[in-house]
Amino acid sequence: MQATPIAIADPPLRNSSGLHAPYALRTIVELVSEDGISGFAETHGGGRILDDIERSRPLVVGCDAYDLGRLRLAVNAEHGHSSQTMDTAGSMRTAQRVFGALEVAALDLIGKATGRPVCDLLGGRVRDEVFFSAYLFYKHAGGGGEGDDAREDRWGEALTPEDLASQAQRMVAEYGFPSVKLKGGVFPPETEIETVMALRDALGPEMPIRIDPNAAWTVETSIRVAQSLAGVLEYFEDPTPHMDGMSAVRRELCETGHDIPLATNMVVTSFADVAEAVQKDAVQVILGDHHYWGGLRAITHLGQLCETFDIGLSMHSNSHLGLSLLAMAHVATATPHLSYACDTHYPWQDPADEILIGGPVPIRDGSVRVGDEPGLGAEIDRDALARGYERYRQRGYRERDDVTEMRKHVDPNWEKKLPRW
Amino acid sequence: MQATPIAIADPPLRNSSGLHAPYALRTIVELVSEDGISGFAETHGGGRILDDIERSRPLVVGCDAYDLGRLRLAVNAEHGHSSQTMDTAGSMRTAQRVFGALEVAALDLIGKATGRPVCDLLGGRVRDEVFFSAYLFYKHAGGGGEGDDAREDRWGEALTPEDLASQAQRMVAEYGFPSVKLKGGVFPPETEIETVMALRDALGPEMPIRIDPNAAWTVETSIRVAQSLAGVLEYFEDPTPHMDGMSAVRRELCETGHDIPLATNMVVTSFADVAEAVQKDAVQVILGDHHYWGGLRAITHLGQLCETFDIGLSMHSNSHLGLSLLAMAHVATATPHLSYACDTHYPWQDPADEILIGGPVPIRDGSVRVGDEPGLGAEIDRDALARGYERYRQRGYRERDDVTEMRKHVDPNWEKKLPRW
Numbered sequence: 042m043q044a045t046p047i048a049i050a051d052p053p054l055r056n057s058s059g060l061h062a063p064y065a066l067r068t069i070v071e072l073v074s075e076d077g078i079s080g081f082a083e084t085h086g087g088g089r090i091l092d093d094i095e096r097s098r099p100l101v102v103g104c105d106a107y108d109l110g111r112l113r114l115a116v117n118a119e120h121g122h123s124s125q126t127m128d129t130a131g132s133m134r135t136a137q138r139v140f141g142a143l144e145v146a147a148l149d150l151i152g153k154a155t156g157r158p159v160c161d162l163l164g165g166r167v168r169d170e171v172f173f174s175a176y177l178f179y180k181h182a183g184g185g186g187e188g189d190d191a192r193e194d195r196w197g198e199a200l201t202p203e204d205l206a207s208q209a210q211r212m213v214a215e216y217g218f219p220s221v222k223l224k225g226g227v228f229p230p231e232t233e234i235e236t237v238m239a240l241r242d243a244l245g246p247e248m249p250i251r252i253d254p255n256a257a258w259t260v261e262t263s264i265r266v267a268q269s270l271a272g273v274l275e276y277f278e279d280p281t282p283h284m285d286g287m288s289a290v291r292r293e294l295c296e297t298g299h300d301i302p303l304a305t306n307m308v309v310t311s312f313a314d315v316a317e318a319v320q321k322d323a324v325q326v327i328l329g330d331h332h333y334w335g336g337l338r339a340i341t342h343l344g345q346l347c348e349t350f351d352i353g354l355s356m357h358s359n360s361h362l363g364l365s366l367l368a369m370a371h372v373a374t375a376t377p378h379l380s381y382a383c384d385t386h387y388p389w390q391d392p393a394d395e396i397l398i399g400g401p402v403p404i405r406d407g408s409v410r411v412g413d414e415p416g417l418g419a420e421i422d423r424d425a426l427a428r429g430y431e432r433y434r435q436r437g438y439r440e441r442d443d444v445t446e447m448r449k450h451v452d453p454n455w456e457k458k459l460p461r462w
Numbered sequence: 463m464q465a466t467p468i469a470i471a472d473p474p475l476r477n478s479s480g481l482h483a484p485y486a487l488r489t490i491v492e493l494v495s496e497d498g499i500s501g502f503a504e505t506h507g508g509g510r511i512l513d514d515i516e517r518s519r520p521l522v523v524g525c526d527a528y529d530l531g532r533l534r535l536a537v538n539a540e541h542g543h544s545s546q547t548m549d550t551a552g553s554m555r556t557a558q559r560v561f562g563a564l565e566v567a568a569l570d571l572i573g574k575a576t577g578r579p580v581c582d583l584l585g586g587r588v589r590d591e592v593f594f595s596a597y598l599f600y601k602h603a604g605g606g607g608e609g610d611d612a613r614e615d616r617w618g619e620a621l622t623p624e625d626l627a628s629q630a631q632r633m634v635a636e637y638g639f640p641s642v643k644l645k646g647g648v649f650p651p652e653t654e655i656e657t658v659m660a661l662r663d664a665l666g667p668e669m670p671i672r673i674d675p676n677a678a679w680t681v682e683t684s685i686r687v688a689q690s691l692a693g694v695l696e697y698f699e700d701p702t703p704h705m706d707g708m709s710a711v712r713r714e715l716c717e718t719g720h721d722i723p724l725a726t727n728m729v730v731t732s733f734a735d736v737a738e739a740v741q742k743d744a745v746q747v748i749l750g751d752h753h754y755w756g757g758l759r760a761i762t763h764l765g766q767l768c769e770t771f772d773i774g775l776s777m778h779s780n781s782h783l784g785l786s787l788l789a790m791a792h793v794a795t796a797t798p799h800l801s802y803a804c805d806t807h808y809p810w811q812d813p814a815d816e817i818l819i820g821g822p823v824p825i826r827d828g829s830v831r832v833g834d835e836p837g838l839g840a841e842i843d844r845d846a847l848a849r850g851y852e853r854y855r856q857r858g859y860r861e862r863d864d865v866t867e868m869r870k871h872v873d874p875n876w877e878k879k880l881p882r883w
Contacts (some may be wrong), residue, residue, distance in 0.1 A: 107578055107582035107583075107586055108582070108586045108587075109585055110581075110585050110586035110588040110795075110796055110798065111586060111587065111588060111589050112586070113588075113798075114588055114798070154578050157528055160531075161528035161529070162528075162583075163532070164530055164531050164759050165528055165529045165530040165531035165532060166529075166531050166532065166734055167531040167532060167534075312766065312769065312770045313770075315770050315771075316770060316771050316772070317742070338585050338762075339766070340764035341759075341763070342762070342763050342767070343766075343768065345733065345760070345763035345764075345766075346763070346766065346767050346770060348733065349733045349734075349736050349737060349767060350736075350737050351737070374531075375531055377531065377534075377535070398679040
């Protein structure tokens, strides 16, 4: 097992927690079988997950790549199954994060050993193309990186409704995305309503639009925004914090005849959260993410669970490279109930930082095509991986901290406050 | 694809629907890959399932054994996903039954092609032994079969509490079962309460005991029996018909301080039934069965679902041979949440009817050991299979009909009535 931390340039994107740093952090996990076949996974980055993965080394080395049931139990025991950690995507269980990475690498390895794509190991595909959504951000000028590694900015500053409409048009034109999502929670709600309406004007009424203010709004504000955007939103993601807040928003919207689905990757981040969400009707769409739900098979379980309870299923993304995108695509294609285009930050990453041989995974007509190549369908460019590691080593970022970045670059007195409005 | 209907001797076992016929019917499905590897599955028997499987032939032949996601959609479309059929195990969806058989055969084939046990294709085992429960029946004398094929009766008549206690002691001594289940709904509830108490006296207070009257009792009777058996039952299976009946029993038991879990394989027989059951708190243990839940991966999904909603998971059985037992064992070992010993009718079958090379699958110390042999870990004895087919052909049984058997052998005026008491 080899876990390699890397840093990749990330533009100054805004959200309710502040500002993206010049680098996003990822970890590349490699498992090598005794016959010399390597399987890879990409997961969250920084020092803590790296330590967590390293702690699992004695459980992994010598393990059979198929023996994932017992490995999961061992990882759970090692990390304390119920221990929780917090980061920007909400409450995540360390064990599920570690096991998720190990499982993806093991499945890539098995796929390569047997000559089968990973989706075939998950029950087989139900579609060849997996659709993704454009992920629109308010942003400052700059393309990420810093110092002599600063990148050119393809997208420019985008801090007004007009800027976002233009960003959306370019991104949809370039990638063919069938849906767009606005990362909100940055400006006062009226500005973000205006932005959504500008997106609608720019993209036409057929384009599904989502907004995700990451819990920046009170229950009352959430209800007001939803009513203002009635008939415009495909779904309304995490407008307000906490299960009870989401439930209150839902109840009021239903009572006033606004049956807009609430989506989440903040109040439901593991199977342990689902029963309460169902009981309180707090969410109508769950954004799964194999990186913290415990791997690809866990997402197929989540698909059946969502189907059973008539909950929609979409997919969450952090800043990521192509290996994560491929893993998302493989599990998405083997999950019949996946009912929405998935999130992806991929267009924000600099193709120069991709670690796959052949460069970035193509997104064409809004979708990633899952082919018949073994495993995840990609090989690692070890020189590119080494460059990513060098950036990690030299640039010094060790954990994501959007608040500090916000203070450093935008407003020294900025405070994170959820809800803010 | 080859689907072979077989008949196997079945003793005159009683239940709330009547009497087992002299033969139980099963179907053996074989899928042969173009490189000549065969995968096998065992499923329900008789003419209808055989026709249903044959209707799927054009969907299966030429299909890649890994391509199960698309096969499932195609089978669903062929059989009408929402069409329901009824048999003794409740409402079953034809498509799920057909796909379940095809999936098991495909996984056996994949396992044999890759040299891996089926449990490894499902996420890997979490245990090596899968525990089963003794399945006790009121029965008449006779070991099944008829005419010149009539079998010797190892077990004898068992129609009194004392007979059942003796049956239980022999079966537990012979197989080491760690739990026993009484098939009830045959005699008045007082007699069955008496039988449970006789089992307890014979086996000791540590032995978990379940009773399953298959919906023979009213809500009131169910409550009365549960209260009489407070502290004795491990779980209380399908005492009364319908979701609302089960829910009413549960509510009253909780209100009177009897927190005995209600189990079911009658009111929850597919994912479509789960949401209502959760909402009404109608069942606390679901008995899964890959034969009608849609295969082995579906059971792993059910395991996660049950864990998520804090519902126990056990496993249902019909009369079956070793291939079904092995499939149950493989999925059970890859389903961490499986929280109870599984049902099995296997001891009631005549070893002479087994179709596996080497004879019956051993149950030792109450468990089936899942080994590392490829696929389900068994090879088919084609001569034994041919003998099973001959019995099917000659003996003329084409569907299970416990009512007709009851009238023929016990009481010509017998009527099925659920609830009866």
